[in-house]
Structures are given as C-alpha cells and as structure tokens.
Amino acid sequence: MFKERHPLEAGMIGSFAHLDCLEQALWAAKAQQMDVRDVYSPVPVEKAWEILKPQTSPVRFGTFVGGLLGAVGGLTLCILTSVIWNIVVAGKPVTSHVPFMVVTFEALVLLGAFGTLFGMLIAARLPFRRFPTAGYRPEFSEDHFGIWLSCPKGEEHKARQLLEKAGAVKVFSIDDNKMSEAHA
Amino acid sequence: MSHAQASKLGNFSYGKIHRDLLGTLGVPSKAYIALILFCLALAGWGGIAWGYLIFTGMGVTGINNPVAWGSFITTFVFWVGIGHAGTLISAVLFLLRVPWRTAIFRAAEASTIFAVATAGIFPLIHMGRFWTVYYTLPYPNGRELWPNFRSPLVWDVIAISTYLTVSAIFFYIGLLPDIAAARDRAKPGLKKTVLLLLSLGWMGSFKQWKHYTAAYVLFAALATPLVVSVHSVVSWDFAMSDVPGWHTTIFAPYFVAGAILSGLAMVICILIPLRHVFKVKHIIRRYHLEGMAKLLVAVSIIVGYAYGVEFFIAWYAGNPFEVAIFKYRPTGDFAIQFWIMVVCNVIVPLLYLFKKVRTNLAGLFIVAVLVNVGMWFERYNIIVSSLSHEFMPHTWGLYSMTWVEWSILIGSFGLFFFLYLSFIKVLPAISVAEVKESMPHPLKEKH
Numbered sequence: 001m002f003k004e005r006h007p008l009e010a011g012m013i014g015s016f017a018h019l020d021c022l023e024q025a026l027w028a029a030k031a032q033q034m035d036v037r038d039v040y041s042p043v044p045v046e047k048a049w050e051i052l053k054p055q056t057s058p059v060r061f062g063t064f065v066g067g068l069l070g071a072v073g074g075l076t077l078c079i080l081t082s083v084i085w086n087i088v089v090a091g092k093p094v095t096s097h098v099p100f101m102v103v104t105f106e107a108l109v110l111l112g113a114f115g116t117l118f119g120m121l122i123a124a125r126l127p128f129r130r131f132p133t134a135g136y137r138p139e140f141s142e143d144h145f146g147i148w149l150s151c152p153k154g155e156e157h158k159a160r161q162l163l164e165k166a167g168a169v170k171v172f173s174i175d176d177n178k179m180s181e182a183h184a
Numbered sequence: 185m186s187h188a189q190a191s192k193l194g195n196f197s198y199g200k201i202h203r204d205l206l207g208t209l210g211v212p213s214k215a216y217i218a219l220i221l222f223c224l225a226l227a228g229w230g231g232i233a234w235g236y237l238i239f240t241g242m243g244v245t246g247i248n249n250p251v252a253w254g255s256f257i258t259t260f261v262f263w264v265g266i267g268h269a270g271t272l273i274s275a276v277l278f279l280l281r282v283p284w285r286t287a288i289f290r291a292a293e294a295s296t297i298f299a300v301a302t303a304g305i306f307p308l309i310h311m312g313r314f315w316t317v318y319y320t321l322p323y324p325n326g327r328e329l330w331p332n333f334r335s336p337l338v339w340d341v342i343a344i345s346t347y348l349t350v351s352a353i354f355f356y357i358g359l360l361p362d363i364a365a366a367r368d369r370a371k372p373g374l375k376k377t378v379l380l381l382l383s384l385g386w387m388g389s390f391k392q393w394k395h396y397t398a399a400y401v402l403f404a405a406l407a408t409p410l411v412v413s414v415h416s417v418v419s420w421d422f423a424m425s426d427v428p429g430w431h432t433t434i435f436a437p438y439f440v441a442g443a444i445l446s447g448l449a450m451v452i453c454i455l456i457p458l459r460h461v462f463k464v465k466h467i468i469r470r471y472h473l474e475g476m477a478k479l480l481v482a483v484s485i486i487v488g489y490a491y492g493v494e495f496f497i498a499w500y501a502g503n504p505f506e507v508a509i510f511k512y513r514p515t516g517d518f519a520i521q522f523w524i525m526v527v528c529n530v531i532v533p534l535l536y537l538f539k540k541v542r543t544n545l546a547g548l549f550i551v552a553v554l555v556n557v558g559m560w561f562e563r564y565n566i567i568v569s570s571l572s573h574e575f576m577p578h579t580w581g582l583y584s585m586t587w588v589e590w591s592i593l594i595g596s597f598g599l600f601f602f603l604y605l606s607f608i609k610v611l612p613a614i615s616v617a618e619v620k621e622s623m624p625h626p627l628k629e630k631h
Binding site: 049057060125 | 333357368388390
C-alpha cells in the first residue's frame, strides 16, 4: 500500500462524519488504484483493515520473546543464587524447583508485558517524533474519520472528486511544504 | 438486547460522548477542591502519626509478642485486595467480552494503581526503621542476608511489584487514545505540552489501531493470570507458616475471592458519587452498577463458602490446634470482629439478590461500604486472632490498635482518595475511545 513516493506528489485529505462513507471512499480508492497514505479514526475501524489489508501485527512476537526471556531469566536467577549462596537444610536439595516457579511465572509476565509494550511502540512507530503528520486533523480523535490520499501532481481533482462523491464533509489539500515534510 | 441498547448509548453521538467525558477535566468546583483538601488533610494526619512512630519507636503501636503482625499488615492486605477489581474488570471481563465493563473499567484500573501504591507503603511502616528496607532485598550482601527465593515474603515483593508494573503499563496503554483526544482539545500551554508528550504522538491511524488492539488483547491475557496469582502469593505469606488458622490450602482461592469482593465494592463506592459529580449518568448507568452488583453477590457467596469450608476442614482434619482456633474466632476475644466480617461479607451482600436494592443507588452504596468494612475486618480477624492464640497457652496474648495505628489507617484512605481525585481531573476516568467503540457507529445509511 505504501508505494515508493513520486517527488511531484500531491496530498488530499477527506474528513468523513459517517463510517459507511469512509468505507465507500476506501473501496473507490482501491478500485481506482489510488495510494491511501493513511486512515485516521477515533475508534478502531476493522473495515479499514479488511480493505487495506495491513500486515498482521508483529506485537505478539514481542510478547513471546519477552515472556521467554522472563521465564528463563527468572528460573536462572533462582537456581544460580541458590547454588552460589546455598542454604543447606538437612537433606533437601539446594535448588527447589517448585517454589522457584512463582518467581519464574512473575518474571515471565513482567518481561512479557515489557515485550508487548516495546513491540507495540516499535510496530506503531511511537513515540511519533513528527507530530502531527500533514494529514492529521484534531477532529479525527473526536467524531470524524479521515483518509489521506496521495496522487501525482495535476491529478488532485480526481482525488477530490473521489472523496466528495463518497460523502466527505470536508476535503483539504496538503500544501507542498507539508508534503515534502511528510516525505522526509 | 445489544449492549448499546442496554446501556442506551445508541441515542448519543461520538461528539456528545467526547465532549461530556473530556468535559469532566474542566475547572474543578469548590466542592471538589474542598474534598481533595480534606483527603490531603487525612493523609497528612496519617503522615504525622507515622512520623511520631518513627521518632518514638514501635512501642506506640499495639503490636507485641505474640501479635507481631497487626493493623499495618491487615491494611496492607486490604489495599492489595482493593487493587484486584481493576485488573479483573479491565482484563478478565475484557477477554470474556462482558458488555457492562466499558464505561467503568478505567475508574476500576485507576483504583488498582492507587490502591496497590497505598498498600506498598505499609510494609515500610511495619518495618519501623524503614530506611533499612534494602536489608530485605534479595541480593547477595555482606550482612549474611542471602537471597532466598523459597520465601513467600520474597515472592510477595516480586508478585506485587509485577502486578503494579503490569497494571500501570496496561492502564497507560489504555489511556493513549484518550490522552490524544484530550491533547487535541487542550488550549496551547503547559497542559497541552504535557499531554503531547504523554500521547507519544498518537494519531489513531489504522496501523496504530491495529497494533494497539493486538497489544491490548495480549496485555489482557498477561494480566489475567496476575489477578489470580497476586493474592494467591499474598495468601501464601500466611499459609506457608504453621500457625493455626493460616496453614491451609484453601487460602489462595479464598484470598482471591475476598480480594475481588473488596475491589468490586470499592469500585461501586467510587462510581456512584463519580457519575453524579461528573454528570455522566447517561454513560455510567444503573445497568453498569447492577452488573457489578450481580458479580459482587456471586463472589460474596464464594467467600461465604470459603468461610464455611475453613470450619469444616478444621473439624474434619481433627487437628486440635485448628479446632481450637476455629472455636476461638467466633467466641473468643475477637468475636466482634469475626461477626462483623461474617455479617458484612456474607449476609449483607445477599441484599443484592433483590432487584430493588441493586438498582437503588443508596442501597448499592451502603452495601458496598459495609463490604469494605467487612473485608478489612476479615484480614484483621485472620491475622490477629491466629497470632494471639497459637499453640502454647502461655504464649497467648491480646492486641488492640492504638491512636497511631488508627491514624495511619485513616491516613491511608485519605491518601488513596487524594490520588484518585487528582487523577480524575487530569485524565478521563471513563474511557472515551472504548465508550465510543461500544456505541453504534455513525452511519449515513441507517440500516
């Protein structure tokens, strides 16, 4: 979906009050092979995922790696400390695996949570240093849905027409300076 | 009946919900300022009492030999228990797709964070010389205090720290879209800059939502076993010892059920005034409170069952020390506390079986307050009665709280509510994004 950008590219934002209009615009953009740069919404819109088909979220790998490191690290910590600073009680083994499971489990959950957090931040590119992007409008966190279309210069009217036809309540064009910032 | 119909949110627009919920962050009223100052004063009084304890010594408390764990450990366990409902509501009920969770989970999560933070102070108070806390940390040192990962006290520190950290991360991630919404609404200035930093540049792009929803499910899945594990580990502080009345395998599920009971009661106590003060009765409806009341009465029945099973096990196992302690609790020196516990935690919540009570705000509130009182006495009863009546009659002793302990207990409530009241004016106490998500989407073509 994120094609290589043309240096002479224009951007057009459509702001929608209704979700079905947004869906219609996305289908139309897909049919006309327009480049949907981004979609903004105050709530998750599963339909947008269906139409634009972004990659499956890799966050779960962060959870898995974090959880695995936590479990191995927690158990290793318990075993090594009990071997090095051992407390010998009668004939009992120095390493007691059952009680160590508590620490192992807690470390698994703790590092699993950190893995999920970092996985999400990296995948969602947060913190986003260049906030706001050229296409973002504050109303998109309130009650409007936005589509950012990019098209070659001179074809802005096609994008505008598409957005208006789908029912956009407002259509903005992104000025050249902001577009070049967006490329940076 | 769908959730939107049941909660009657279908009548409102995204914009209305957005304005109403973010409007709660406006200029505080005089009543709010008076209340927060009152809470701060209570916390301050608790702080003065703690200062007096530090300078004078542990002798100013009622803690003695044999009752070496008194009100401080009681209150510690109480606050950890209060912290249970937040993660239960935000994680477990999220995974179970319980519809009445949406409007209330943020308020419950906040209570978790502040309750566990309040609880964390009590082991330090109980230590007396709290500046030597590093002696207890499990690291090798020259004082021959070796790390011992077999100790339930070490498990407890690890479990509660993990719970607080994971709950705080889960809480923050859930807040991200709402912080962004508050940022977009704020006027330029310090507040906007702080919100800008906290929002991490969240824009609600479809890719961000994709990763966010994936992460949220994973956080819920990670936090769910924590709900069970934390209070199980707290219960093992007691159950791993051989003290009569503590050394029993039922303690883990018994403590977990008790924690959920007290946590739910506290959330009900918070939500009833909150919806009134913030004028969000159309969002937090009686339907939501009734859902919590039904869950509370179910958990209360489990707790009542656990109380009964404890007596049964003591009799059935035939251990004379267990039999003695379970005869002592309802009839001995701490019988009043025992019966307060039974009445408040088992009998009073049964009133929620009547629809008239659980749909009446005064009824809901009074029962929830009594459950909290009962849950504090439950911990008091477990800790104090067992320690005061161990194996050998010549070691038996009594315990009563002094003004210092009462002051610190009251101060802890002041601290909790001060933190809570501060939070609800800084960030939305009701999730804006999730309430919108639970509503019917705005469609041009009405189906």
